[in-house]
Amino acid sequence: MxxxxxxxxxxxxxxxxxxxxxxxxxxxxxxxxxxxxxxxxxxxxxxxxxxxxxxxxxxxxxxxxxxxxxxxxxxxxxxxxxxxxxxxxxxxQNRREETAELQTRAERLRAEVADLRERQLGGAAVARLRDLEAETGLAPVRGSGARVTVGDGPTPIDPATGERRSEARVRDTDLQLATNALWAAGAEAIAVNGQRLTSTSTIRQAGQAILVDFRPVTTPYQVVAIGPESLVENFRDGTAGRFFRALHTKYGMSYDVAEVRDVTLDAATEPNLRQATPSTPPTASPSSSPSEGG
Missing domain, CATH: 1.20.5 (Single alpha-helices involved in coiled-coils or other helix-helix interfaces)
Known part of the structure; x- marks a missing residue:
């Protein structure tokens, strides 16, 4: 180009x-x-x-x-x-064996005392005493009534913390509610897992365990009561029955109430009787003398 x-x-x-x-x-x-x-x-x-x-x-x-x-x-x-x-x-294990031996010895001595007492009293006094012991729980009783069974449900685990929650565990207040409802429905004698209740019995929580008169009981808990034929119906339709049905529905706790016949409740252990004593002996009141010219 x-x-x-x-x-x-x-x-x-x-x-x-x-x-x-x-x-x-x-x-x-x-x-x-x-x-x-x-x-x-x-x-x-x-x-x-x-x-x-x-x-x-x-x-x-x-x-x-x-x-x-x-x-x-x-x-x-x-x-x-x-x-x-x-x-x-x-x-x-040794303490358990010693406790069992002492309990057996106490029952044997109790039977000997009862035998001696009947020999000394006899007649109507013995019959009246037996009735009082049955009412107070110090003598075994036999009859028909109701059996309320409650048990722990599945233990839920908190997804955030991983801790085991206790909503589905039976508590001492639950057993207290059941026994009080049975008393109110006309029960004459009650035992929780074989532990006979008396007027001085206690149902308390100790950590994860429940103690009846300081003796541990475990799930499932059976509350057996001797009373009238309407005992089962009255408990099932009452406040306690509705409460346990709600626990079963919400937390999966087991619950059942059924009629029992010809059941025997053992006697309770002898209570620790206590009495009050004055700390100082009473002083004699001064004698009043008539006044002169009175």
Whole structure:
């Protein structure tokens, strides 16, 4: 191509602009050299990697040493803990056996006392005494009535904290409600899991356990009462029956009330009788003498 002025043709050259050069060589030469050194295992990155590997190895060795020491200590202490646990179990078993022996002895002595008393009293006095003992719970009774059974439901777990909740557990107030409702419905004698109730009986909570006259009872709890034929119906249709049905529906607690016939309730243990005594003997009142000329 010739120029317009008729001169000789000059070749036209084009230098690459900045963007073209950037896309053609996107990596800076310094970064390229560093990547090459890393590929050959040279440079500060390799040194840091070796240092990190050494620190990791030392850390793992230290943790392993601590675990070995803790395991050896646990193994060394295990016999002592096992011996202490076995000793406690043996003591509990011995105390239970002693309690059972004392209870058997107390019942035998009670029977001897009753026999001697009947020999001395005899007649109408003995019959009246037996009636009073049956009413107060100090003598076994036999008859028909109702049996109320309640038991713990499934234990829910709090999804946020993971703690076990106690809404579905039977409480001492529940058993108190059941026994009071049976008394109100006409019951003449009541026993909770075989523990006969008297006028001085207590139903209390002690941690997760329920105590009836300081004796533990466990689920399912059976409250057996001797009374009139309407005892079951009165309990089922009363406030207590509706309350336990609500607990069964809401928390899954077991509940049942049924009629029982020809059931025997054992006598309660002898109560600890207490009496008050004056701290100081009473002083004699001064005698009044007639006044002169009175």
């Amino acid at each position: 010739s120029s317009p002025d008729g001169g000789g043709a000059q070749p036209r050259t084009f230098t690459p602009d900045f963007l073209t050069e950037l896309f053609r060589n996107p990596l800076d030469p310094g970064y390229a050299d560093a990547a090459a050194r890393r590929a050959r295992g040279e440079g500060p990155t390799a040194a840091r990697r070796k240092l990190f590997s050494a620190i990791s190895a030392l850390t793992l060795a230290g943790v392993g040493f601590l675990l070995v020491v803790a395991y050896r200590q646990t193994v060394a202490d295990e016999p002592a803990r096992a011996r202490a646990r076995d000793t406690l179990i043996e003591q509990v």
